[in-house]
Amino acid sequence: MIDLIHQTTTRFPHFSKGPVEILPLEKGGSDRKFYRICLGKSSLILVHYGDGREENRHYVEIAHFLKSAGLHVPEIYFHDEESRLIWMQDLGDCDLWSQRNQPWEVRRELYRHVLDEAHALHSRALEHLPNSGVTLQAEFNEQLYLWEQDYFFENCLGRHFGLSGGIDRTPLNEIAQRLGEQPRVLVHRDFQSQNILLHEDTPYLIDFQGLRPGLAQYDLASLLFDPYVSLVTPKRNELLEYYITRCIDGGQNLAPNFHETFLLCAMQRLMQALGAYGFLGHVKERAQFLLHIPAALASLKEVASVIPEAHSLADLLSKL
Numbered sequence: 001m002i003d004l005i006h007q008t009t010t011r012f013p014h015f016s017k018g019p020v021e022i023l024p025l026e027k028g029g030s031d032r033k034f035y036r037i038c039l040g041k042s043s044l045i046l047v048h049y050g051d052g053r054e055e056n057r058h059y060v061e062i063a064h065f066l067k068s069a070g071l072h073v074p075e076i077y078f079h080d081e082e083s084r085l086i087w088m089q090d091l092g093d094c095d096l097w098s099q100r101n102q103p104w105e106v107r108r109e110l111y112r113h114v115l116d117e118a119h120a121l122h123s124r125a126l127e128h129l130p131n132s133g134v135t136l137q138a139e140f141n142e143q144l145y146l147w148e149q150d151y152f153f154e155n156c157l158g159r160h161f162g163l164s165g166g167i168d169r170t171p172l173n174e175i176a177q178r179l180g181e182q183p184r185v186l187v188h189r190d191f192q193s194q195n196i197l198l199h200e201d202t203p204y205l206i207d208f209q210g211l212r213p214g215l216a217q218y219d220l221a222s223l224l225f226d227p228y229v230s231l232v233t234p235k236r237n238e239l240l241e242y243y244i245t246r247c248i249d250g251g252q253n254l255a256p257n258f259h260e261t262f263l264l265c266a267m268q269r270l271m272q273a274l275g276a277y278g279f280l281g282h283v284k285e286r287a288q289f290l291l292h293i294p295a296a297l298a299s300l301k302e303v304a305s306v307i308p309e310a311h312s313l314a315d316l317l318s319k320l
Helices: 002-011 054-068 104-128 142-158 170-180 216-224 233-249 258-283 287-304 308-318
Strands: 021-025 033-039 042-048 076-080 085-088 185-187 196-199 202-205 212-214
Touching: 002 033, 002 042, 002 076, 002 085, 054 076, 054 085, 054 104, 104 185, 104 196, 104 202, 104 216, 104 233, 142 170, 142 258, 170 258, 170 308, 185 216, 212 216, 216 233, 216 258, 233 258, 258 287, 287 308
Parallel strands: none
Antiparallel strands: 021 033, 033 042, 042 085, 076 085, 185 212, 196 202
Protein backbone atom coordinates (compact mmCIF):
# COMPACT_ATOMS: atom_id res chain seq x y z
CA MET A 1 0.00 0.00 0.00
CA ILE A 2 2.78 2.40 0.95
CA ASP A 3 4.50 1.78 -2.38
CA LEU A 4 1.28 2.49 -4.27
CA ILE A 5 0.85 5.76 -2.38
CA HIS A 6 4.46 6.68 -3.12
CA GLN A 7 4.05 5.89 -6.80
CA THR A 8 0.88 7.98 -6.88
CA THR A 9 2.35 11.03 -5.14
CA THR A 10 5.41 10.84 -7.40
CA ARG A 11 3.25 11.12 -10.52
CA PHE A 12 0.55 13.34 -9.02
CA PRO A 13 2.37 15.76 -6.68
CA HIS A 14 -0.81 17.41 -5.38
CA PHE A 15 -1.62 14.13 -3.60
CA SER A 16 1.46 14.69 -1.40
CA LYS A 17 -0.06 17.80 0.21
CA GLY A 18 -1.96 15.91 2.88
CA PRO A 19 -2.84 12.50 4.31
CA VAL A 20 -3.72 10.12 1.49
CA GLU A 21 -6.24 7.32 1.99
CA ILE A 22 -6.14 4.20 -0.17
CA LEU A 23 -9.20 1.97 -0.26
CA PRO A 24 -9.20 -1.49 -1.90
CA LEU A 25 -12.23 -2.06 -4.14
CA GLU A 26 -13.91 -5.35 -4.94
CA LYS A 27 -14.37 -5.91 -8.69
CA GLY A 28 -16.22 -9.05 -9.81
CA GLY A 29 -14.20 -12.03 -10.99
CA SER A 30 -11.27 -10.01 -12.27
CA ASP A 31 -7.67 -10.93 -11.45
CA ARG A 32 -6.86 -7.23 -11.32
CA LYS A 33 -6.67 -5.19 -8.10
CA PHE A 34 -8.51 -1.87 -7.84
CA TYR A 35 -7.92 0.96 -5.37
CA ARG A 36 -9.52 4.34 -4.73
CA ILE A 37 -6.90 6.89 -3.72
CA CYS A 38 -8.33 9.90 -1.89
CA LEU A 39 -7.05 13.26 -0.68
CA GLY A 40 -9.90 15.35 0.65
CA LYS A 41 -12.44 15.64 -2.14
CA SER A 42 -9.93 14.61 -4.80
CA SER A 43 -9.78 10.96 -5.81
CA LEU A 44 -8.67 8.66 -8.60
CA ILE A 45 -8.74 4.96 -9.35
CA LEU A 46 -5.56 2.91 -9.45
CA VAL A 47 -5.53 -0.47 -11.18
CA HIS A 48 -2.79 -3.05 -10.77
CA TYR A 49 -3.03 -5.82 -13.37
CA GLY A 50 -1.09 -9.05 -13.50
CA ASP A 51 0.79 -10.59 -16.39
CA GLY A 52 -1.44 -13.63 -16.69
CA ARG A 53 -4.02 -12.16 -19.09
CA GLU A 54 -2.65 -10.57 -22.24
CA GLU A 55 -5.81 -8.51 -22.80
CA ASN A 56 -5.16 -6.39 -19.68
CA ARG A 57 -2.13 -4.81 -21.35
CA HIS A 58 -4.40 -3.26 -23.99
CA TYR A 59 -6.94 -1.62 -21.67
CA VAL A 60 -5.41 1.83 -22.04
CA GLU A 61 -5.14 1.83 -25.83
CA ILE A 62 -8.70 0.54 -26.10
CA ALA A 63 -9.86 3.33 -23.76
CA HIS A 64 -8.22 5.91 -26.02
CA PHE A 65 -9.75 4.29 -29.09
CA LEU A 66 -13.27 4.24 -27.66
CA LYS A 67 -13.01 7.83 -26.49
CA SER A 68 -11.84 8.92 -29.96
CA ALA A 69 -14.96 7.23 -31.35
CA GLY A 70 -17.15 9.31 -29.06
CA LEU A 71 -17.97 6.71 -26.42
CA HIS A 72 -17.98 7.41 -22.71
CA VAL A 73 -15.10 5.73 -20.88
CA PRO A 74 -12.96 6.74 -17.87
CA GLU A 75 -10.20 9.26 -18.53
CA ILE A 76 -6.76 7.63 -18.40
CA TYR A 77 -4.29 9.77 -16.43
CA PHE A 78 -1.13 7.64 -16.52
CA HIS A 79 -0.05 4.13 -17.49
CA ASP A 80 3.12 2.57 -16.09
CA GLU A 81 3.51 -0.47 -18.33
CA GLU A 82 6.58 -1.77 -16.50
CA SER A 83 4.82 -1.79 -13.11
CA ARG A 84 1.46 -2.67 -14.72
CA LEU A 85 -0.28 0.26 -13.03
CA ILE A 86 -3.04 2.46 -14.46
CA TRP A 87 -4.32 5.66 -12.88
CA MET A 88 -7.72 6.75 -14.16
CA GLN A 89 -10.74 8.91 -13.51
CA ASP A 90 -12.88 8.07 -10.50
CA LEU A 91 -16.47 7.91 -11.77
CA GLY A 92 -17.93 6.86 -8.41
CA ASP A 93 -19.68 3.68 -7.34
CA CYS A 94 -23.08 4.08 -8.99
CA ASP A 95 -23.47 1.42 -11.66
CA LEU A 96 -26.52 0.14 -13.52
CA TRP A 97 -26.74 -2.81 -11.13
CA SER A 98 -27.15 -0.46 -8.14
CA GLN A 99 -30.34 0.90 -9.73
CA ARG A 100 -32.03 -2.50 -10.03
CA ASN A 101 -34.68 -1.69 -7.41
CA GLN A 102 -35.69 1.68 -8.85
CA PRO A 103 -39.18 2.07 -10.36
CA TRP A 104 -39.41 0.89 -13.95
CA GLU A 105 -39.94 4.44 -15.22
CA VAL A 106 -36.48 5.33 -13.87
CA ARG A 107 -34.82 2.12 -15.01
CA ARG A 108 -36.32 2.34 -18.50
CA GLU A 109 -34.59 5.66 -19.11
CA LEU A 110 -31.30 4.37 -17.74
CA TYR A 111 -31.43 1.30 -19.96
CA ARG A 112 -32.27 3.40 -23.00
CA HIS A 113 -29.20 5.56 -22.40
CA VAL A 114 -27.11 2.40 -22.02
CA LEU A 115 -28.53 1.00 -25.26
CA ASP A 116 -27.66 4.28 -26.98
CA GLU A 117 -24.07 3.68 -25.86
CA ALA A 118 -24.26 0.09 -27.12
CA HIS A 119 -25.48 1.33 -30.50
CA ALA A 120 -22.57 3.79 -30.65
CA LEU A 121 -20.15 0.95 -29.90
CA HIS A 122 -21.66 -1.31 -32.56
CA SER A 123 -21.75 1.39 -35.25
CA ARG A 124 -19.60 4.46 -34.61
CA ALA A 125 -16.69 2.60 -33.03
CA LEU A 126 -16.68 0.16 -35.94
CA GLU A 127 -16.33 3.08 -38.35
CA HIS A 128 -13.25 4.30 -36.44
CA LEU A 129 -11.56 0.90 -36.43
CA PRO A 130 -9.71 1.03 -39.80
CA ASN A 131 -6.19 2.42 -39.39
CA SER A 132 -6.71 2.85 -35.62
CA GLY A 133 -3.98 0.36 -34.76
CA VAL A 134 -5.90 -0.75 -31.67
CA THR A 135 -5.28 -4.30 -30.45
CA LEU A 136 -8.45 -6.38 -30.25
CA GLN A 137 -9.03 -9.80 -28.78
CA ALA A 138 -9.73 -12.85 -30.94
CA GLU A 139 -12.97 -12.46 -32.87
CA PHE A 140 -16.11 -14.36 -32.04
CA ASN A 141 -16.05 -17.28 -34.44
CA GLU A 142 -17.25 -20.86 -34.40
CA GLN A 143 -14.33 -21.99 -32.25
CA LEU A 144 -15.01 -19.36 -29.57
CA TYR A 145 -18.71 -20.24 -29.41
CA LEU A 146 -17.77 -23.91 -29.08
CA TRP A 147 -15.34 -22.99 -26.29
CA GLU A 148 -18.18 -21.26 -24.41
CA GLN A 149 -20.28 -24.40 -24.70
CA ASP A 150 -17.40 -26.58 -23.47
CA TYR A 151 -16.82 -24.14 -20.58
CA PHE A 152 -20.46 -24.54 -19.53
CA PHE A 153 -20.53 -28.33 -19.78
CA GLU A 154 -17.25 -28.71 -17.90
CA ASN A 155 -17.57 -26.12 -15.13
CA CYS A 156 -21.32 -25.81 -14.58
CA LEU A 157 -22.92 -29.13 -15.49
CA GLY A 158 -19.81 -31.15 -14.67
CA ARG A 159 -18.02 -29.40 -11.83
CA HIS A 160 -21.10 -27.95 -10.10
CA PHE A 161 -23.89 -30.43 -10.84
CA GLY A 162 -21.75 -33.53 -11.26
CA LEU A 163 -23.12 -34.40 -14.70
CA SER A 164 -21.15 -35.76 -17.64
CA GLY A 165 -22.52 -35.99 -21.16
CA GLY A 166 -26.26 -36.44 -21.21
CA ILE A 167 -27.23 -34.97 -24.58
CA ASP A 168 -26.23 -35.00 -28.22
CA ARG A 169 -24.35 -31.74 -28.69
CA THR A 170 -24.42 -31.81 -32.48
CA PRO A 171 -27.29 -29.27 -32.71
CA LEU A 172 -25.44 -26.92 -30.36
CA ASN A 173 -22.31 -27.24 -32.48
CA GLU A 174 -24.37 -26.30 -35.53
CA ILE A 175 -25.57 -23.16 -33.71
CA ALA A 176 -21.94 -22.21 -33.08
CA GLN A 177 -21.23 -22.63 -36.78
CA ARG A 178 -24.21 -20.47 -37.80
CA LEU A 179 -23.31 -17.69 -35.40
CA GLY A 180 -19.69 -17.78 -36.53
CA GLU A 181 -20.72 -17.18 -40.15
CA GLN A 182 -22.61 -13.93 -39.50
CA PRO A 183 -21.18 -10.43 -40.15
CA ARG A 184 -19.55 -8.87 -37.10
CA VAL A 185 -19.43 -5.46 -35.42
CA LEU A 186 -17.38 -4.47 -32.36
CA VAL A 187 -18.64 -5.89 -29.07
CA HIS A 188 -17.75 -5.25 -25.45
CA ARG A 189 -17.86 -8.99 -24.62
CA ASP A 190 -19.05 -8.47 -20.99
CA PHE A 191 -21.80 -5.88 -21.40
CA GLN A 192 -23.57 -6.40 -18.07
CA SER A 193 -24.91 -4.07 -15.38
CA GLN A 194 -21.79 -3.98 -13.21
CA ASN A 195 -19.63 -2.90 -16.14
CA ILE A 196 -21.70 0.24 -16.79
CA LEU A 197 -21.06 3.14 -14.42
CA LEU A 198 -23.55 6.00 -14.17
CA HIS A 199 -21.83 9.36 -13.74
CA GLU A 200 -23.79 12.61 -13.95
CA ASP A 201 -26.67 10.77 -15.65
CA THR A 202 -24.34 9.39 -18.34
CA PRO A 203 -23.44 5.70 -18.76
CA TYR A 204 -19.70 4.97 -18.93
CA LEU A 205 -18.27 1.66 -20.12
CA ILE A 206 -15.61 -0.11 -18.07
CA ASP A 207 -13.90 -3.52 -18.29
CA PHE A 208 -13.75 -3.28 -22.08
CA GLN A 209 -10.37 -4.99 -22.47
CA GLY A 210 -12.18 -7.90 -24.14
CA LEU A 211 -13.27 -5.70 -27.08
CA ARG A 212 -13.44 -7.79 -30.26
CA PRO A 213 -15.38 -8.40 -33.47
CA GLY A 214 -18.65 -10.16 -32.71
CA LEU A 215 -22.42 -9.93 -32.91
CA ALA A 216 -24.34 -6.98 -31.50
CA GLN A 217 -26.92 -9.42 -30.16
CA TYR A 218 -24.29 -10.91 -27.85
CA ASP A 219 -23.86 -7.58 -26.05
CA LEU A 220 -27.63 -7.10 -25.99
CA ALA A 221 -28.12 -10.56 -24.49
CA SER A 222 -25.41 -9.86 -21.89
CA LEU A 223 -27.37 -6.80 -20.77
CA LEU A 224 -30.96 -8.03 -21.09
CA PHE A 225 -30.35 -11.54 -19.69
CA ASP A 226 -27.98 -10.29 -16.99
CA PRO A 227 -28.08 -12.84 -14.11
CA TYR A 228 -27.35 -10.01 -11.66
CA VAL A 229 -30.56 -8.12 -12.54
CA SER A 230 -34.09 -9.42 -12.98
CA LEU A 231 -35.90 -8.28 -16.13
CA VAL A 232 -39.28 -9.78 -16.95
CA THR A 233 -39.85 -10.77 -20.57
CA PRO A 234 -42.12 -7.83 -21.57
CA LYS A 235 -39.58 -5.28 -20.33
CA ARG A 236 -36.73 -7.16 -21.97
CA ASN A 237 -38.64 -7.15 -25.27
CA GLU A 238 -39.42 -3.45 -24.90
CA LEU A 239 -35.73 -2.62 -24.52
CA LEU A 240 -34.73 -4.85 -27.41
CA GLU A 241 -37.24 -3.09 -29.65
CA TYR A 242 -35.84 0.27 -28.52
CA TYR A 243 -32.39 -0.79 -29.73
CA ILE A 244 -33.82 -2.04 -33.03
CA THR A 245 -35.63 1.28 -33.57
CA ARG A 246 -32.40 3.10 -32.76
CA CYS A 247 -30.62 1.12 -35.49
CA ILE A 248 -33.37 1.70 -38.06
CA ASP A 249 -33.44 5.42 -37.30
CA GLY A 250 -29.67 5.42 -37.84
CA GLY A 251 -30.11 3.99 -41.32
CA GLN A 252 -28.94 0.47 -40.55
CA ASN A 253 -30.43 -2.55 -42.25
CA LEU A 254 -30.94 -5.33 -39.73
CA ALA A 255 -30.91 -8.96 -40.79
CA PRO A 256 -34.37 -10.58 -40.92
CA ASN A 257 -33.20 -13.19 -38.38
CA PHE A 258 -32.19 -10.53 -35.82
CA HIS A 259 -34.52 -11.83 -33.09
CA GLU A 260 -33.55 -15.45 -33.69
CA THR A 261 -29.86 -14.55 -33.47
CA PHE A 262 -30.54 -12.62 -30.25
CA LEU A 263 -31.91 -15.79 -28.63
CA LEU A 264 -29.00 -17.89 -29.87
CA CYS A 265 -26.57 -15.32 -28.47
CA ALA A 266 -28.49 -15.30 -25.19
CA MET A 267 -28.04 -19.06 -24.98
CA GLN A 268 -24.30 -18.71 -25.63
CA ARG A 269 -23.86 -15.85 -23.17
CA LEU A 270 -25.72 -17.63 -20.39
CA MET A 271 -23.69 -20.80 -20.97
CA GLN A 272 -20.52 -18.73 -20.74
CA ALA A 273 -21.70 -17.02 -17.54
CA LEU A 274 -22.68 -20.33 -15.91
CA GLY A 275 -19.31 -21.81 -16.86
CA ALA A 276 -17.60 -18.81 -15.27
CA TYR A 277 -19.65 -19.11 -12.07
CA GLY A 278 -18.74 -22.78 -11.76
CA PHE A 279 -15.06 -22.12 -12.45
CA LEU A 280 -14.77 -19.12 -10.12
CA GLY A 281 -16.80 -20.79 -7.40
CA HIS A 282 -15.13 -24.20 -7.38
CA VAL A 283 -11.67 -23.73 -8.89
CA LYS A 284 -10.92 -20.22 -7.62
CA GLU A 285 -12.87 -20.91 -4.40
CA ARG A 286 -14.90 -17.71 -4.67
CA ALA A 287 -18.16 -19.18 -3.46
CA GLN A 288 -20.17 -15.96 -3.89
CA PHE A 289 -20.32 -16.62 -7.63
CA LEU A 290 -22.21 -19.87 -7.06
CA LEU A 291 -25.12 -17.80 -5.75
CA HIS A 292 -25.77 -16.51 -9.28
CA ILE A 293 -26.20 -19.97 -10.81
CA PRO A 294 -29.96 -20.33 -10.11
CA ALA A 295 -30.89 -17.06 -11.86
CA ALA A 296 -28.66 -17.72 -14.86
CA LEU A 297 -29.88 -21.32 -15.08
CA ALA A 298 -33.53 -20.21 -15.04
CA SER A 299 -32.85 -17.80 -17.91
CA LEU A 300 -31.00 -20.47 -19.88
CA LYS A 301 -33.94 -22.86 -19.44
CA GLU A 302 -36.29 -20.15 -20.72
CA VAL A 303 -34.16 -19.42 -23.76
CA ALA A 304 -33.33 -23.04 -24.63
CA SER A 305 -37.01 -23.99 -24.50
CA VAL A 306 -37.82 -21.72 -27.48
CA ILE A 307 -34.81 -22.71 -29.60
CA PRO A 308 -35.67 -25.90 -31.55
CA GLU A 309 -32.05 -27.07 -31.70
CA ALA A 310 -31.70 -26.67 -27.93
CA HIS A 311 -34.72 -28.68 -26.77
CA SER A 312 -32.47 -31.51 -25.57
CA LEU A 313 -30.54 -28.98 -23.50
CA ALA A 314 -33.80 -27.56 -22.11
CA ASP A 315 -34.93 -31.07 -21.13
CA LEU A 316 -31.64 -31.71 -19.36
CA LEU A 317 -31.80 -28.40 -17.49
CA SER A 318 -35.38 -29.06 -16.37
CA LYS A 319 -34.10 -32.04 -14.37
CA LEU A 320 -31.57 -30.02 -12.37
